[in-house]
Amino acid sequence: MRVLLTGHEGYIGTVLAVRLREAGHDVVGLDTGYFADCVLGPAPADIPALRLDLRDVTPEPLAGFDAVMHLAALCNDPIGNLNPQLTYEINHRASVRLADAARTAGVTRFLFSSSCSLYGAGLGGDDPTDRPFLDENAGFAPVTPYGESKILSEQDITALADDDFSPTFLRNATAYGFSPRLRGDIVVNDLTASALLTGEVRLLSDGRAWRPLIHVEDIAAAFIALLEAPREVVHGKAYNIAQTSENYLIRDVAELVAEVVPGSRVTFADNAATDLRDYRVSGDLVAAEVPGFKPQWTVRTGAEQLLEAYQRHGLTEEAFRGRFQRIRRIQQLTGDGRIDGELRWSA
Template sequence: MRVTVVGGAGYKGCVLVPKLLEEGHDVVVYDLMLYGDEGLPEHDRLEVIKGDIRDVDAYTEAIEGSDAVINLACISNDPSFELDPHLSREINFECFEPMVKATVDAGVSRYIYASTSSVYGISDAPEVTEEHPLVPVSDYNKYKGMSEPYLLKYQSPTFTTVIIRPATVCGYSPRMRLDLTVNILTNFAVNRGKITVFGGGQKRPNIHIEDITDLYVDLLTRPPEQIEGETFNAGYENFTVRELANQVKRVVEEEFPDVGSIEIETTPSDDLRSYHVSSQKIAEKLGWTPQRSIEDAVRDICRAFREGLLPNSLEDDRYINVRTVKAQSLQ
């Protein structure tokens, strides 16, 4: 297949693209390159295009001849979104339907959209399923959820659409993010010997980056009748932030015994997102279940630190989306 990965130079894309190439697909990455493209491999079946998803003509040219589009693109996380709410609305919502329509018009037959499980906001439900009301607590969550119906609107026998609502992703990527819960906690534990927990009681589902990218690869070849017009949660382990911190503490102390006992400090938080995501639907309908744990993610990041793959991790802006976006001019 010829697969276009929109936003393919980011955290998930830099793990996904090598897998697509290994499967024998021709791959196009269409990305604004806010974080550069250093995390992507060099390959004769990979074409990398710097482009803005608001530019429909450029996007249309990029997807020419593609069989499938995997859309990972957005201004991700609340702090980055809030730097320029108008611009973020343009990128995360207003350009979405024109982009989908252009995809249909280009003859692409499959569209995989990476939404987010944070669309559920705050919920006391013991299991948050795909039918749960969307109660977003920020504009970032709201616009991700508002985009979903615009994709389903174009579902047809010749255009297979599927929406994935991933849990918070964790683990190592060549384009590393150290502003995601498990990744933040691991960085601080390894390099400060101290973890700060904001709040602690919030429930946060997580999924290993290798698992979520395996899922995107898998969805490319599923029979249309299994996935057409469907929305799936994709998570694995649901823990409170405090429980995550305790796991990170234990694993890092095992991986880096010289660090000694890692302190956990708790402070108040205004981030109230809390929900326990159910991934039963995707397990039952597709037989798909994650294979890697949060502990695996922490050990992978520890290995990256040992191998010198994450230099200056406490200070370098490239690991923190909001700092990188702030330094860019996107107008």
Template sequence: MRVLLTGHQGYLGTVMAPVLAGAGHEVRGLDSGLFADCVLGPRPADPPTHAVDLRDVPPELLAGFDAVVHLAALSNDPLGSLAPELTYDINHHASVRLARVARDAGVRRFLYASTCSVYGASGGDDLVGEDAPLRPVTPYAESKVRVEDDVAALADDDFTPVFMRNATAFGFSPRLRADIVLNNLVGHAFLAGEVRVLSDGTPWRPLVHAQDIAAAFAQALAAPREAVHNQAFNIGTEENNVTVAEIAAQVVEAVPGSVLRITGETGADPRSYRVDFSRVRAALPGFTARWTVKDGANELVRAYRTYSLSRHDFDRMFTRLARLSDRRAVGSLDETLRP
């Protein structure tokens, strides 16, 4: 298939592009390059790129594609809370517009990178499946719920949206992110010898490796229409339903000599959910999430060591909010986050 991969210069996109190409697809990227230079280790080879802002995509750009894999977004809770209106413009309105112009151009499949944070304040220890009530607690998660609702309404005989509700990602990508929980805790342990948990450690967080997310998307592209049409899928594995305290304990093991401190200074975190992943296993029989949290922690330590991760890069280059603030401050991004 000819596949347009948006957000291909991000953390997940940089891992996914070669996986999709390896599955035989002809991949083109679309990205405004917010983090294109945020690379740890050798610079990856990107697929041919449309350097375009999602909000400005000309409809004719979609001509000739069989599928769109839509990752581009302001991609975390702190970013969403900093600029809620930009989060809704980019994540919600521009995404729905992209789906509409894709459908009008004859694109048949539209994989959307949603998130398990749509379950938000689900609380409790029960597993939440895709039909559970959605209780987003941040503008970021709310933007994802709105896209799911609006794009589902576009589904028809020729246009198949699929909503991939990813667990929180972890693991090495050449375009690293330091602001997701495992990558973050491993970084602090590696750089400062301390694993510091600011919450009380009790919230549940389902985790999934970036490579496993890429594998799930590749399977969802290839799946028969009736297996995936207009459905939501949780992407991950029950084995990686872990509490923040359990994640921290794995990190301490992976970084010898590091110590664990649960400060509790931010109080209870309302974002807590344990997730049921049985639907994706039934729909995509070739898919299993293979990476454990422990293997991911060890992989990250190796990468941080091999590429000599520095404190400055960890805090400024690989932390989404800091990177965007720095780029705005020097004028390489305007107030609307356009280059």
């Protein structure tokens, strides 16, 4: 298929673009370029691309594509909290306009990168062992603008579905693993870097929250499997992109990382508090309905991969706490006057 991949210069998009090519698809990217040069190791593969702000997309450049994979977004809770209104404008309203433009242009498949963060506070009492496994019919309890923006997007894009336009929603578990455009602000990547660079697997929370975790390569595999799945199976559906067996208490992730990184130990910040984001999810639906999706990674093998990559590419603490933290990158671009308060590139 001919696929437009938004956010192709992001953490997941950089991996997915290569995997799409390997699967025989013709891929074109669309990205505004905030994180284009946030690279660890050799430069990522170059693909043809549209240099566009998501907010400015019209139907014309979407003509001729069979599918849109929509990853572009303000990509985590700290950035979302920095300016909630921009989060809703970009993650929600611009995403819906993109879907509408794709439908107008005759694109038939639309795969939306949603998030398990829309489950938010999850369910259950004070005992972490009481947390149920949430399936796709569970209620939503977002605790951040980022999580809420994903709910609104799913609802409004679903309303566009018809006989000619078929959206599918990938509710990704929390990602981890090596990508050439590294993100350091996600838990396994962060804890592994901290262990290597400081000797401490440092937790900023009390570690009692549950989180489903999935490798970036497995997320890419899920996008391709859902793209290639029969339309009648996945039309208008949301899937938890997760393995039921890969739900972890954060403190258990920290202990696992300490086992992987020699000489490291788990520590807690002085003001470690409870994380309101606390949920575990079921991946049974995607496993049953999309047999082409077969996750290959566990948190342990992912941490081992990260450790090897960090060492091989000479990761430093300055770089990890700087350009590989999404909010720091946005603040740097703003502080340097390269983007304005609306996160648009300055003339």
